[in-house]
Amino acid sequence: MSDSKKRYYRKNIELFVLLNKMKLWPSRNGVLHGIKNIELHGEYATITTHCGKTFQVYNSRNSRAARWLRNKWAEKPCTDCRVPEWKLEKYSKTFFDSHYGSDLIHKG
Template sequence: MTVDPSKKKRYYRKNVDFFKLVEKIKLWPSRTGTLHGIKSMTIRGNKAEIITHCNETFEIFNSKHSRAARCLRNKLFFHACTTCKIPDWKLKKYSSTYVNQDYGSRL
């Protein structure tokens, strides 16, 4: 009996370092609700610079309670960026990922 990878549930810890979570998921929700794919991420202390596949640059702070952290945990986005061309398998994997307080990978 094989399990379909798109239906497999993944759990990550809620209190894990925010930069590690973003590096693992490789997706970034912008303020407009667009989900971007991350090309590279450079960490400098408490800040990080994200460059997306559509060559947009975001400077983020290491905050577990930020708008972006809430959006990643709760999967709040309206649509995926057409320029970044995020594959369907990655969106299915993201939608089957849960963030839990007590259970999951510590990354």
């Protein structure tokens, strides 16, 4: 089942809301990891990837991870996470605009 429509989100949204929606994490060496679990702890979150890595991140709109997701600088998927092809296709058809798209408001 191929969903070929483009998705537009606001450019300056919170990192945790973006991560909860996309379930992808860009590592510093350009690899996209699939997110298995996100535990929120105030302004910090503990992220567990499908390949078993666990780390803490700060909720910043201008962080490296937020910029890399918006600009699509991470290109290759992690072989251990086995990110599905449909998720990569959905990510490639996602665009960020400062004046158009969903705000992805956090409910909870």
